[in-house]
Amino acid sequence: MAIAVYPGSFDPFTYGHLDIAIRAAKMFETVHVVVVHNPNKKPRFSAVQRVEMIREILDNEKGNFIVNSFDTGLLVDYCKTVNADALVKGIRTNVDLDYELPMAQVNRDLSGIETVFIPADPVHGFVSSSLVKQVADLGGDISKYVPESVARKLRG
Numbered sequence: 695m696a697i698a699v700y701p702g703s704f705d706p707f708t709y710g711h712l713d714i715a716i717r718a719a720k721m722f723e724t725v726h727v728v729v730v731h732n733p734n735k736k737p738r739f740s741a742v743q744r745v746e747m748i749r750e751i752l753d754n755e756k757g758n759f760i761v762n763s764f765d766t767g768l769l770v771d772y773c774k775t776v777n778a779d780a781l782v783k784g785i786r787t788n789v790d791l792d793y794e795l796p797m798a799q800v801n802r803d804l805s806g807i808e809t810v811f812i813p814a815d816p817v818h819g820f821v822s823s824s825l826v827k828q829v830a831d832l833g834g835d836i837s838k839y840v841p842e843s844v845a846r847k848l849r850g
């Protein structure tokens with residue numbers, strides 16, 4: 695039974711993230727979508743809020759999803775705890791690849807776990823959580839980029 699971990703800040707979860715989660719669920723029997731604390735980022739939403747938002751979204755999708763958060767220690771330790779076979783990451787551009795490749799290599803070096811890169815659908819190629827927050831803060835239409843439940847929370 696293949697288990698994947700799809701980690702990220704997900705602040706907030708976009709349609710790009712949703713697409714990767716759904717496609718991962720077609721390849722893996724269980725997909726853990728894990729909100730991970732990134733010390734380099736100051737989140738808009740708490741980990742509890744992000745987990746709740748993602749659960750609500752994935753409840754309506756086909757696939758065996760488990761949504762959790764994780765804020766201490768190594769991601770590979772979480773992977774070991776849940777017996778994960780692979781990590782999943784979405785790749786939009788070469789910038790993502792430059793950022794993700796060393797993480798994939800160190801995670802494999804630390805634990806043997808492989809990372810599966812899923813190329814983003816070009817439709818979502820420019821969608822990022824930070825851009826979505828900026829557009830929302832400046833009063834722009836974000837309905838194409840995030841599910842309605844997320845858009846409502848971003849609008850306050």
Ligand code: PNS
Pocket residue numbers: 701702703704730731732735767768769770797800801
């Ligand atoms: O969505 P993000 O912020 O780009 O996700 C990055 C994240 C949180 C997945 C990455 O920073 C991470 O894996 N953090 C966990 C701590 C860890 O294990 N670090 C060492 C290997 S990368």
